[in-house]
Amino acid sequence: MKIIVTDEVASEGLALLKQDPRVEMDVRLGLSKEELLKAIGDYEVIITRSGTTVDRDVLDAGKKLKMVARAGVGIDNVDVEYASSRGVIVVNAPFGNTNSAAEHTMALLLSACRNVTVANASLKKGEWKRAPFTGVELKGKTAGVIGLGKVGGRVATRLKAFECEVLACDPYIAAKRAHDLGVKLVTHDEIYKNCDIITVHTPLNDETMGMIGDREFGLMKSGVIILNVARGGVIGEAPLLANLKSGKIALAAVDVWSEEPPKTDLLKELISQDKLVVTPHLGANTFEAQVNVAVDVSKEVLNYLDEQPLENAVNIPRFDLALMDQMRPFLNLMSTMCDFGIQLVDTNISKVSFSFFGSIAHYDCTPITVCGLAALLNKVVEQDVNMVNASLIAEQMGIAVEESKSTQTDAFSNLITLVLEGEGGKRRLISGTLFEGIPRIVRLRDYTMDFTPEEHMLLMHYADRPGMIGKIGTIMGQHEINIASMNLGRSEKKGEAMVILSIDSAVPPVVVEEIKKATEATFIKALHMPTAKCNRCRSCGN
Structure with a gap:
């Protein structure tokens, strides 16, 4: 690579x-x-x-x-x-830099409150002045944290350590997280109206661009302290300058800018303000x-x-990091099932259904669904399909995708069922589960099965009658193809039988045809699954 x-x-x-x-x-x-x-x-x-x-x-x-x-x-x-x-x-x-950004926020806040930068410059010039640099304390102040994610949460914790009352606003955070942090969740306007200190810790997007502007500054207390150590543009820079000049904002600290490096006259004038402490986007700049x-x-x-799940992909559905190790085997199971199932389809797919039963249904299964969809589409389209674009490509191809969940299951603690539907009502059903972390197929169509997918397999349907297994074994032996294991499913005695053979090497087409004739098979398919070679080592993480 x-x-x-x-x-x-x-x-x-x-x-x-x-x-x-x-x-x-x-x-x-x-x-x-x-x-x-x-x-x-x-x-x-x-x-x-x-x-x-x-x-x-x-x-x-x-x-x-x-x-x-x-x-x-x-x-x-x-x-x-x-x-x-x-x-x-x-x-x-x-x-990686959440602690760095949180500490820098506190460094800027304390520098502004205690006039560190201007006092430092004064003393270095040989002056000895104290009264002009009288500061303000954090104790007893009401601080507002907008954005209670990884950085915002750390800032809130540190503000509480300085004995601030902390209010927070974040529409995407559960009330439990605020409770755990010991802060009170309020609206944006309550932050602006009630807080002595306001700090933002949000991403920059259409929703947050210019989030704090003339209206929001108008709601704030006189003498408020403002900080932006998140993204340039979240706080309107023109309104910030105007309110610094008017004295509405007593102190401010900014680390990030809408233009980096700042070149416009507006930004240069803003940076020059005495009541503003500035740094050149240093929030993440620690060695650690x-x-x-x-x-x-x-x-x-x-x-x-290594074809392992990505923990920090921003455009792929993913599990909570705490669940990653627990869910990784299910991603492998889904990929294995899809690799198996797609080889049984001989028409264009019109619909794919993913069903999750048992304990796994308590969790968000979307990453597993998208993983499966990507595995399927990679076998049927020329372009590279992954978890990023799988849903988009399925939509473009007119393939309906459904996901269902139920905590109820009969025989297994967890069960995943894949149903592929094609033209003419053709339907393929595969159910799988994990035994000690290893993928097992436990149902094909309406047949109960139980086998571990291997690299080379042969699947067939035929009318169940005496001597059929012997014929298959004889033909395989004549061509020096070793059968490693066999699994048989029957609809009823002397009815239709489904046989899946795990074999040590590929079955040539001529041998497949010979077995078909000898058994009068209604369906026969040689399957090749390179990914199955690693099932056992993946299950243990090696």
Whole structure:
């Protein structure tokens, strides 16, 4: 896999990739847009920070591109929607710099409240002044945290340690998280009206762009303290300047800007304000954070190479991280079932149904469904299909996709059923479960079965009568094909039988035809499943 690194990324993280013999990595910093467009076509992965914009032009030029890895939290420099349409995975490192950003927020807040920057400059000039730099304490203040995610939650905890009353606003956070943090969830307007300190910790998107503007500043107390250590543009910079000048805002601290580096007259005037403490986007700039995010994205690239679930992909449905180890075997089971089932279909698929029974139905099964859909479509379309674009491609092909769940199940603690429907009402049903983490097929159509999928198998239907197994074994022996195991399902005595053979090598078409004639099989299919070779080692994580 060829990887290009276009921004400064900690070498400790990249070392994970450099030591992998499958990886060929080029570090090419400071490329112009034209140079990047010319180079990107040779690479499958691009690793960036905030200095590289991965837009439509770059994604179109990256004909081989499989992944954009952003070594940091924000992804506003990546066109995620267009990347998804092209099946390009976008991963980031949402946790590597959370502590760094939270600590920087507190550093800026304390610097502003205690006049650290101006007092430092005064003393270095040889002055000894104290009265002009009288500060304010955090104890007893009401602080408002907008965005109670990983960074916002840490900031809230630290504000409480300084004996602030903390209010928070985040429509996507459960009340339990606020309760666990010891903060009160309120509306945006309640934050603006009641808080002495307001700090934002949200991503930059259509919903948050200019979120705090003239109206919001109008609701605030006189003498409020404002901080933005999230994304430039979340707080309107023109209204911020106006309210600093008027004195409505007593103190402010900003680390991020709508234009980086700032060049406009507006930003230059804003930065020059005495009551504003500024830094050049240093929220994630600690040695620890830079190593953490580099390690995190490098691990995601290796997960992709190893065909393991990605923990920090922003455009793939994924499990809660706490459930990842528990759910990984079910992803493997679904891929195995789909690989098996698609080989039994000889018409165009019109509908795919995924059903989950038992304990697994208590959880969000969407990642498993999308994993299965990608595995199916990869067998029937020419373009690369993955969990990023599987649903979009299915929609474009007119394939209906359904998912259902029930906590009730008869024989198994967990059961997944896949139903493939095609033209003319043709229908294929496969049910599977896990035995000690290993995939097992336990139902085909209306036949009860029990087998572990292997790399080479032979499936057939025929009228059940004496001597059939002997005929199959004789023909296999004549062609030196060893049968490893056999599983038989019957609808009734001397009715139709379904046989699945696991064999040590592929069955040539001429042998398949010979067995079909000898048994008068109504259906016979040689199956090849390379992924089944790793079922046992995947189940234990090796």
